Amino acid sequence: MEVVYAVCELLVAAGAVVGNTLVIAAFRREKRLRRRTNxxxxxxxxxxxxxxxxxxxxxxxxxxxxxDMLYPCLFTLSLLIVLCTTSIFSLVAVSVDRYWAILHPMGYSRNVRTKTAICESIALSIPKA
Incomplete structure (x- = not known):
């Protein structure tokens, strides 16, 4: 059962790396994709x-x-928790951004600037220990 778990985890990791690398590459390559939400x-x-x-x-x-030692074990588990929490917060930011854009389109376009989105995105991407 552990082998099946490891294979599934590795497949998920490979898919995450390939898919997200393509998203980042497309964003860097196409200037038309550089919008607030993106x-x-x-x-x-x-x-x-x-x-x-x-x-x-x-x-x-x-x-x-x-x-099997305490501090390296704590580090690996803490890193896992921080990375997953960062991913969740980024997803929340996307959801809040879309919610606000749909519910208040005029206020959204007037109040939300691309510079704000960039700063918030950078802040969400930096893991906090």
Whole structure:
């Protein structure tokens, strides 16, 4: 059963890395994609990319009982929690942005600037310990 779990985790990680890398590459390449909402989407893609690159290996290590010393174990589990929480907060930011844009379209276009979206996206992408 552990082998099936590890294979599934690795498939999810590979999908997350490939998919989110494509999202980030498309955003960087196409200037037309650089809109307010898409900065939040890229923030989510960066957070999910980090989960795929760092979070899933930490989860696999924790599932087999590695590392077995206290501080490295706490570090890997803390890193996993921080990365997943960052991803969740980025998803919340996308949801709030879309909710506000749909419910209050005039106030949204008047009050929300691209610079604000960029700053919030960067703040969400930086893991806080």
């Amino acid at each position: 900065y939040y989407i890229v923030s989510l893609a960066v957070a999910d990319l980090l989960v795929g690159l760092l979070g899933v290996p930490c989860a696999l290590l924790a599932s087999v009982g590695l590392p």
